[in-house]
Amino acid sequence: MPEFPEVRTFINHLKKQHLLGQEVTKVNFIDPKVLKNSNPKTFSNFIIGEKFEDIDQIGKLIVISLSNDKYLTIHLRMEGKLFFVDSSLKPDKFTMVEMICGKKKLIYLDFRKFGTFYIYKSKKEFLESDEVSKIGLQPFDHKLTASYLLDNFDGKSQAIKTTLLDQTIIAGIGNIYADEILFACKINPLRKTKSLTKQDCQNIINACRRIMKDAISHSGTTVSSFAFAPSHAGSYQKYLKVHTRSNQPCTVCKTKIKKITVNGRGTYYCPRCQAK
Numbered sequence: 713m714p715e716f717p718e719v720r721t722f723i724n725h726l727k728k729q730h731l732l733g734q735e736v737t738k739v740n741f742i743d744p745k746v747l748k749n750s751n752p753k754t755f756s757n758f759i760i761g762e763k764f765e766d767i768d769q770i771g772k773l774i775v776i777s778l779s780n781d782k783y784l785t786i787h788l789r790m791e792g793k794l795f796f797v798d799s800s801l802k803p804d805k806f807t808m809v810e811m812i813c814g815k816k817k818l819i820y821l822d823f824r825k826f827g828t829f830y831i832y833k834s835k836k837e838f839l840e841s842d843e844v845s846k847i848g849l850q851p852f853d854h855k856l857t858a859s860y861l862l863d864n865f866d867g868k869s870q871a872i873k874t875t876l877l878d879q880t881i882i883a884g885i886g887n888i889y890a891d892e893i894l895f896a897c898k899i900n901p902l903r904k905t906k907s908l909t910k911q912d913c914q915n916i917i918n919a920c921r922r923i924m925k926d927a928i929s930h931s932g933t934t935v936s937s938f939a940f941a942p943s944h945a946g947s948y949q950k951y952l953k954v955h956t957r958s959n960q961p962c963t964v965c966k967t968k969i970k971k972i973t974v975n976g977r978g979t980y981y982c983p984r985c986q987a988k
């Protein structure tokens with residue numbers, strides 16, 4: 713959490729609020745722990761006077777292009793949030809950084825404080841960074857094909873659920889959508905990755921795209937505290953078929969949804985529809 717659809721929802725909302733074109737005039741650090749390759753002084757020198765030129769995502773990573781070929785990446789991790797609000801709004805106890813742009817400010821809040829900010833002085837530095845260069849293909853990338861998945865699944869004995877969470881293969885799938893995708897494909901979350909067929913791989917891609925698109929159209933899923941703006945939450949949780957639904961009847965066969973742990977992650981599935 714947040715996964716591809718929730719990150720997309722933040723970005724869509726920030727664009728709607730006219731973040732792009734705004735110039736950073738001041739930075740307030742309430743908790744600079746979020747800065748991973750800078751400190752308050754170097755971060756301020758880096759960003760003050762620059763404009764937000766574009767905002768996009770690579771999987772779960774938010775990528776902000778700034779003027780002068782600079783880049784700022786923000787990873788929300790568990791509970792990070794990025795809001796564009798009136799500068800007069802007082803920071804709350806979860807606010808970590810405020811980037812002031814005249815009458816508005818871009819604020820980063822995170823009650824778990826696991827989020828990360830990285831700064832890059834050029835597009836080249838950004839693309840070649842460890843953070844970015846290892847990220848796999850995004851759900852809607854045309855290079856994401858059944859053959860690509862089959863190659864990446866080859867020789868892997870680990871559970872397919874664990875592999876779907878591997879951001880170096882498909883970027884943007886997290887715990888919620890991995891469960892939903894496997895249910896849609898009738899694949900058991902514990903199945904060995906290498907046992908998947910080319911057809912299974914194609915089914916995963918199709919389900920992934922359909923579910924991500926649906927989730928984006930509902931502004932993402934709110935399971936713990938996701939909100940894409942103060943007091944705005946996503947509603948896709950109403951459409952989840954298995955995730956968080958333990959002991960409730962399967963929407964297809966009425967069997968009770970089971971919760972197990974796969975590689976430390978709570979995993980929900982239908983023991984009948986996803987028998988193998």
Ligand SMILES: [Zn+2]
Nearest residue numbers: 962965982985
């Ligand atoms: Zn079922």
